[in-house]
Amino acid sequence: xxxxxxxxxxxxxxxxxxxxxxxxxxxxxxxxxxxxxxxxxxxxxxxxxxxxxxxxxxxxxxxxxxxxxxxxxxxxxxxxxxxxxxxxxxxxxxxxxxxxxxxxxxxxxxxxxxxxxxxxxxxxxxxxxxxxxxxxxxxxxxxxxxxxxxxxxxxxxxxxxxxxxxxxxxxxxxxxxxxxxxxxxxxxxxxxxxxxxxxxxxxxxxxxxxxxxxxxxxxxxxxxxxxxxxxxxxxxxxxxxxxxxxxxxxxxxxxxxxxxxxxxxxxxxxxxxxxxxxxxxxxxxxxxxxxxxxxxxxxxxxx
Numbered sequence: 001x002x003x004x005x006x007x008x009x010x011x012x013x014x015x016x017x018x019x020x021x022x023x024x025x026x027x028x029x030x031x032x033x034x035x036x037x038x039x040x041x042x043x044x045x046x047x048x049x050x051x052x053x054x055x056x057x058x059x060x061x062x063x064x065x066x067x068x069x070x071x072x073x074x075x076x077x078x079x080x081x082x083x084x085x086x087x088x089x090x091x092x093x094x095x096x097x098x099x100x101x102x103x104x105x106x107x108x109x110x111x112x113x114x115x116x117x118x119x120x121x122x123x124x125x126x127x128x129x130x131x132x133x134x135x136x137x138x139x140x141x142x143x144x145x146x147x148x149x150x151x152x153x154x155x156x157x158x159x160x161x162x163x164x165x166x167x168x169x170x171x172x173x174x175x176x177x178x179x180x181x182x183x184x185x186x187x188x189x190x191x192x193x194x195x196x197x198x199x200x201x202x203x204x205x206x207x208x209x210x211x212x213x214x215x216x217x218x219x220x221x222x223x224x225x226x227x228x229x230x231x232x233x234x235x236x237x238x239x240x241x242x243x244x245x246x247x248x249x250x251x252x253x254x255x256x257x258x259x260x261x262x263x264x265x266x267x268x269x270x271x272x273x274x275x276x277x278x279x280x281x282x283x284x285x286x287x288x289x290x291x292x293x294x295x296x297x298x299x300x301x302x303x
Contacts, residue, residue, distance in 0.1 A: 007104050008117040011085045016093045040078045047180040049187045055082040056191055061177045062130040064092045070166050072173045086119040096129040120192055124203045131210045138217050149228050156235040168225050175218045182211050
């Protein structure tokens with residue numbers, strides 16, 4: 001999908017899930033470096049910024065939630081920014097950027113003279129919207145982790161392992177996605193200060209602060225999830241040890257009865273074998289031995 005818009009002399013082209021031929025068709029009208037064009041055609045795992053005299057090439061990543069797998073995927077933004085144009089190429093569609101595009105379309109139909117419209121400010125709004133989306137994602141993860149914590153301490157079960165691992169993976173994805181973009185955002189601010197004469201320094205400083213705050217929140221969540229995983233493992237170990245203890249003690253209590261009955265199944269003469277009440281005496285003796293064993297272990301704090 002390709003959307004094109006011209007507002008107050010600024011051209012914005014937004015492409016979503018484009019084929020390589022479509023990307024080449026868009027960029028052929030501009031004098032972009034061949035390495036930047038090549039970067040648009042392949043997947044980039046790291047954020048980057050290339051600065052030229054008349055444009056900037058930026059690669060940023062934002063999360064896209066996959067409902068089926070319940071994990072975050074990288075939504076790569078390849079951005080060409082000049083004084084009079086903005087080209088944004090991304091892997092997945094989203095309502096945030098779509099809403100911004102529609103807002104500028106409405107401005108194009110109304111009185112545009114009341115608004116100061118520049119390519120860098122459009123880029124600021126796009127990044128701002130995506131960061132706000134991540135703030136909501138972090139809040140949702142925080143709520144989910146609290147629910148998991150309650151489940152862990154109320155009734156720890158093996159089903160919780162998958163849920164904890166998914167949350168941990170999503171937190172790690174967010175952290176690795178945002179950490180490189182802190183330095184890239186600072187470089188963008190410096191480059192734009194030179195290109196646009198400090199008109200948008202405060203705006204991109206705000207974006208830097210938001211990314212740094214997101215990274216701090218994500219690191220706290222990572223530590224919180226790690227401690228939750230450790231608590232879960234500890235509780236499972238305690239539960240497993242308790243079960244093993246019960247099974248061991250139960251087997252030990254039955255040993256005297258097993259020993260006595262094994263003798264009386266032999267084809268050899270034994271004392272009291274013709275006494276009809278011998279079985280009850282054996283059961284009573286076994287229960288008495290079990291009680292004494294339980295009392296001694298309880299007294300020593302072993303049970």
